[in-house]
Amino acid sequence: MNHAIEFEALTKRYGALAALDGVSACVPRGQVIGLLGHNGAGKSTLIKLILGLIAPSGGRLEVLGQSPWRAHALRRRIGYLPESATFYASLSGRELLDYLARLKQASRSQVSALLERVGLTHAADRRIGTYSKGMRQRLGLAQALLGSPELVLLDEPTTGLDPQASRELYRIVGELRADGRSVLLSSHLLAELEPHIDGALILRQGRLLAAGSLHTLGEQAALPAQVLVRPREQAMPELIARLETGGLSAQPRPDGRLELQVPRASKLHMLRELLADPAIVDLDVREPTLAQLYDWLGAGPQSGAKVAA
Numbered sequence: 001m002n003h004a005i006e007f008e009a010l011t012k013r014y015g016a017l018a019a020l021d022g023v024s025a026c027v028p029r030g031q032v033i034g035l036l037g038h039n040g041a042g043k044s045t046l047i048k049l050i051l052g053l054i055a056p057s058g059g060r061l062e063v064l065g066q067s068p069w070r071a072h073a074l075r076r077r078i079g080y081l082p083e084s085a086t087f088y089a090s091l092s093g094r095e096l097l098d099y100l101a102r103l104k105q106a107s108r109s110q111v112s113a114l115l116e117r118v119g120l121t122h123a124a125d126r127r128i129g130t131y132s133k134g135m136r137q138r139l140g141l142a143q144a145l146l147g148s149p150e151l152v153l154l155d156e157p158t159t160g161l162d163p164q165a166s167r168e169l170y171r172i173v174g175e176l177r178a179d180g181r182s183v184l185l186s187s188h189l190l191a192e193l194e195p196h197i198d199g200a201l202i203l204r205q206g207r208l209l210a211a212g213s214l215h216t217l218g219e220q221a222a223l224p225a226q227v228l229v230r231p232r233e234q235a236m237p238e239l240i241a242r243l244e245t246g247g248l249s250a251q252p253r254p255d256g257r258l259e260l261q262v263p264r265a266s267k268l269h270m271l272r273e274l275l276a277d278p279a280i281v282d283l284d285v286r287e288p289t290l291a292q293l294y295d296w297l298g299a300g301p302q303s304g305a306k307v308a309a
């Protein structure tokens with residue numbers, strides 16, 4: 001079994017509304033996959049189906065090799081951080097984790113190590129009611145990791161975290177991957193997410209727009225690479241004219257560089273020519289970002305889809 005999660009023609013209806021409408025994809029084991037889509041795309045519905053909290057209306061869903069609906073023992077193998085986790089304010093962080101460890105039949109000896117791992121040791125015995133939003137989110141992550149789950153679902157995990165705490169969270173996500181765990185992580189913060197995921201599932205209005213590794217999605221989209229060149233002093237007008245004659249439009253930027261959109265197919269050839277050009281003193285290449293890919297796919301609420309997964 002190579003997939004932590006696998007679904008085919010998965011559908012969930014609420015009356016006439018299809019919150020998920022015949023989606024098929026998988027989350028490979030040991031990978032970190034971003035679950036992306038605008039509000040109402042169907043992300044939470046998919047997470048609830050994976051957790052076995054709701055039943056599908058149609059299609060097939062396997063989580064760690066089992067159908068999750070009514071599979072109570074499976075829940076112990078899955079960690080879940082909900083989008084806005086609320087906890088018993090009168091318990092301390094340690095008491096809450098002790099209590100949840102008992103419910104999950106996980107070893108209570110993990111509690112101190114988990115509090116340390118999420119940076120809450122100093123506040124472990126304080127009431128959760130006194131925690132900041134970021135501290136509650138870190139406590140939520142600690143409870144998701146109780147029992148060393150094989151699959152971890154994180155719904156908007158960096159909401160309310162400062163940049164340092166977000167980096168810490170992604171460090172833990174990296175450790176989970178290194179340890180062979182699978183992670184499905186929903187987020188709207190594409191630039192923040194991009195360096196930490198192996199691939200993405202992109203939903204729009206209940207349908208799957210695209211799924212796969214970022215490299216595969218980039219190849220599918222065939223978006224141009226952005227090349228920034230710094231011309232030698234006084235060489236800008238002549239260079240713009242020459243590039244335009246060669247079929248490249250060059251936009252001057254406020255920082256004195258020229259921005260070129262270089263088609264993927266001719267990227268290497270163009271780069272060789274640019275590197276050899278005596279009018280150019282510096283050059284940077286930027287691959288399309290996840291945010292550009294997301295826009296190109298038309299994942300926004302109003303846009304039309306360009307790629308069927």
Ligand SMILES: Nc1ncnc2c1ncn2[C@@H]1O[C@H](COP(=O)(O)OP(=O)(O)OP(=O)(O)O)[C@@H](O)[C@H]1O
Binds near residue numbers: 040044
């Ligand atoms: N229990 C429910 N009853 C009726 N409609 C629902 C229910 N749950 C979700 N929906 C609808 O299903 C669609 C998908 O909702 P879902 O919560 O899965 O979206 P989402 O991608 O998680 O959005 P967000 O980013 O806002 O959390 C929405 O149109 C939503 O209104």
